[in-house]
Amino acid sequence: MSENLTIDDTATRWSTTDRAGMPLVVLLHGYGADEHDLFGLVPHLPAGIAAASVAAPLSPPWPMPGRSWYPIEGLDGRSADAVTAAADAFLRWLDTAAAGASSVALLGFSQGAAVALQALRLAPERFGAVAALSGYAAPGDLPHDDDLKELRPPVFWGRGSHDDVIPPALIDHTAQWLPEHSELSGRVYIGLTHSISEEELADVRLFLTRWVDGITP
Numbered sequence: 001m002s003e004n005l006t007i008d009d010t011a012t013r014w015s016t017t018d019r020a021g022m023p024l025v026v027l028l029h030g031y032g033a034d035e036h037d038l039f040g041l042v043p044h045l046p047a048g049i050a051a052a053s054v055a056a057p058l059s060p061p062w063p064m065p066g067r068s069w070y071p072i073e074g075l076d077g078r079s080a081d082a083v084t085a086a087a088d089a090f091l092r093w094l095d096t097a098a099a100g101a102s103s104v105a106l107l108g109f110s111q112g113a114a115v116a117l118q119a120l121r122l123a124p125e126r127f128g129a130v131a132a133l134s135g136y137a138a139p140g141d142l143p144h145d146d147d148l149k150e151l152r153p154p155v156f157w158g159r160g161s162h163d164d165v166i167p168p169a170l171i172d173h174t175a176q177w178l179p180e181h182s183e184l185s186g187r188v189y190i191g192l193t194h195s196i197s198e199e200e201l202a203d204v205r206l207f208l209t210r211w212v213d214g215i216t217p
Contacts, residue, residue: 007093019050028112087118160192
């Protein structure tokens with residue numbers, strides 16, 4: 001399945017064309033959105049980085065607009081295999097897109113957060129940090145999960161106290177899984193629904209600034 005998923009590189013939005021040697025933050029949008037959705041966050045990211053906002057490879061069922069990383073309805077809804085297939089497709093896109101970057105961080109929202117964490121699990125050595133907003137870690141085991149326990153990459157997990165989109169079982173699983181497999185920071189934002197607040201953006205900027213400051217020249 002993963003070989004059939006392809007990221008449309010012509011749809012990617014870049015913050016700059018002069019990005020050789022710069023840290024790269026890749027933005028992964030949620031269900032029904034597209035590459036334009038998270039691009040508005042670029043002014044809230046640290047200075048001195050390049051940012052790329054990627055279009056997911058699938059179209060959700062009509063009449064839902066935008067793109068999706070994997071199905072969320074039906075028998076295969078939110079299946080771990082589908083999340084892995086999306087992460088595989090993303091990693092193939094990254095092979096070319098990240099060429100020359102000094103380090104790569106991921107910032108995903110909802111579905112994009114699930115794919116970001118799955119990509120980290122598939123290729124932990126490729127990422128300096130992951131910010132997962134209103135998302136979750138997919139259940140099941142992957143070959144590099146034990147490596148993550150040793151590497152403990154920095155992960156920020158933010159979500160709203162009133163977010164009723166992600167099933168509680170997946171939230172509970174993520175709350176147990178992330179502390180064992182990452183250097184976890186994060187916050188539950190009181191009153192926030194399935195969205196991103198200015199307060200959360202400030203926390204994400206601080207998290208990513210620490211990642212940039214820690215990059216070895």
